Amino acid sequence: MDLRDVQLFLIITETRSLTQAARRLDVSPMAVSRRLASLERQLNTRLVQRTTRSVSLTQEGAEFLPYARALLEAEEGARALFDPKVKGVTGLLRVTAPSGFGQRHILPLVPRLLAENPAMRIDLQLSEAVVDIVGGGFDVAIRIAPLRDSGLVARKIADNPRVLCASPAWLRDHGTPKTLADLADHHCLRLTSVLQWTFDLDGQPTSISVDGRFSASSVESVRSLCVQGLGIAQLTLWDIKQELQEGSLVAISLADVQPQNLPIQALLPTTRYLPLRVSHFIDSLKASLA
Template sequence: MNLHDVRLFLTITETSSLTQAARRLDISPMAVSRRLAALEKMLGARLLQRTTRSVSLTQEGSEFLPYARALIEAEAGAKALFSAETKGAVGLLRVTAPSGFGRRNILPLVPGLLSANPELRIDVQLTEDIVDIVGRGIDVAVRIAPLKDSSLIARKIIDNPRVVCASPAYLHQYGIPKNLNDLTTHHCLRLTNVLQWTFEAEGQSTSISVEGRFSSSNVEGVRELCVQGLGIAQLTLWDVKKELNEGSLVAIELQDVTQQNLSVWALLPTTRHLPLRVSLFIEALKRSLK
């Protein structure tokens, strides 16, 4: 397989345009079309749908995409292995994570990773949206929510149970809820799209609808108002671990339910030819959380 043609395929998927790919590679659009056709002929499958304005991946193209990236990464890794100038991981590490968790637990890792790996580049995308990591070329997606079935590879980083918490000042003024139904009499601070809080009871999942005067689309907003004493929140342990250790928030244990056990997960598009930069990032995250 011609790796130059594989690299050309990746460039087309990044630009969504044969013309833009030709400009980036400094070759003619006709040469791009000819080399893409040669790659498709060799594979025996059509990888891209072409129109006059844009290109898009076929089903076969989507399936080939992670293998194409792995081939190019393997080539770069092989070259780096025997290069006197190269130390550590190389290439571009693309990571996506929830914004609150990412700012607190992933961004602090970046300086150390860059310092230890001079040929490494890092792109961190912080978003609450579920990102198509294969289509977007993401190396690692850090997820907190319960995982849905998918073709992605999941690696557990650490336990991350849900925690109901409030500030000492709030609990002093309004009292400590003892049972699940007591939450209906309290000011609950919630994430905008989370209308119910989930717990475990006798091995089964159970939920309760919560109401309050404040909601936010991100964890940081809920956590900040909780620390200020405006209500009770349900977040995950690693969202509030710092505040629990400092005492600015207090964990609340309800008598008739237990917290839902979640985890921090690293989702990977594939484990074939896993680049060194991905392994180093996952291990660095594990160490920082432990």
Template sequence: MIRPYNDFRYNHASFCLINDSCNVSSIGVNMNLHDVSLFLVITETRSLTQAAKRQGITAMAVSRRLASLERELGTRLLQRTTRSVSLTQEGMEFLPYAQALIEAEKGARALFSPSTQGAAGLLRITAPSGFGRRNILPLISELLADNPELSIDLQLSEDVIDIVGRGIDVAIRIAPLKDSTLIARKIADSPRVICASPDYLKVNGMPKSVEDLMKHHCLRLSSVSQWIFERGGEVFRIRVGGRFISDNVEGVRELCAQGMGLAQLTRWDVMKEIRQGTLVEIELSDARPQDLSVWAVLPTTRYLPLRVSTFIDKLKSSLTLSATS
């Protein structure tokens, strides 16, 4: 299952990459980090030929070094064809450890490199589109300004992608977390709210109870078939009716602001509109929407690159400030 992970300190003394499912003793002591780095290039380019061009060596040399790494690990990491390569199951399991090994080496070198200022390298982030546009994009310029050697690849999508297979450093997720071998750190609370425009409430009235919701037009996310509530410590779900469904938060929020119905979104999605008065938060007398949390989901590794911890700390501080201001 996804495990909470609250301590991101790196143990310099042990310099290891241990997790519950990793048998460190099976990794040979003579592993060549250059070969590990080359493995990462191959997984990124999906081609031995392209990896060779990027490294300035021959494709045959790439093949030999990959074979050497596989012999050292005692397993096949990649399936090769004449046109492309793909990760085996063992390769997918090894990928986050390979990334962490290279990052650990960079981190160790950076300890004694006076030219390195702040976080460095390519930070790959994925987040829900609505949350990302409102809460992550505004942080990017300052992150880049404060860390001259940092680059950021931000992927905004409603899809829950394979962060290990895609080489993602951190996934921001708000939906309830499913069982996984990944590690998650809670960044902030994310309460759900029911809201509507003042014009809609003026015409249709203010709902007072869960039962009243059945009489209203409800705007719904396609990924949320039921609205979830808590009452007396118990969780229950209701089906709501309406004529509009969207796969993204922006669509639901926009129609809600136009007076087309009620919406149940997270407070982060509608905080700006509620403060401006274009949306009104609705409090029911007999139940409240079930709360969620904002999570940073990480590949399975104990070593956290500085670029990742820098981003997580920045986002957490920003959300804390927004919630209290």
């Protein structure tokens, strides 16, 4: 397989146009079409649907995409291995993560990663949305949520139990709930998208609807209002670990249920030809949370 044709395929997926790909490579559209057809013959499958105005990936093209990126990264890594001027891992690392977790636990890693790896670049996208990591060209997605069935590969980074919490002032003024039923007597601060709070009951998940006077789309907003004493929240350990250590929030245990674990996981398009920069990032994040 000619890696130049693989690179051409990646450029086509980025530009969504044979003409734009030809301009970027300074060749004719006909040459682009011929090289793409050659790659498809080698793989014995159609990678791209062509129209007069644009192109789109076939299902097989979408499945080949992470492998194509990995092939070029492997070549780049092999060249860097024997280049005395290159130190550490190389290439562009593209990461997507929830905003609250990313701000607190990924951004602090970036200065050291860049300092130790001068040939490495990082593109960090923080969002609460569940993005298509294959179509978006991401190397890794950090998830703190129940995982849907997919062809992605999950690697556990750390345990992350859900935690009921409140400020000392709220508990002093309103009492500490002892059971699930007691939560009805408290203002519950929740994420807008989370209509129920989930716990473990005899090893099985159980959920209750919660109500309160405030909800927000971000963990940061719920955490801030909870610290200010406006009610009880259910967040995860790594969302509030700093506040628990400082004493601005207190963890609440209920007698009739246990916390549900919501592990922090790294989702990968594939583990074949995994670029060194990806495994280095995952190892660094895991070590920082240990």
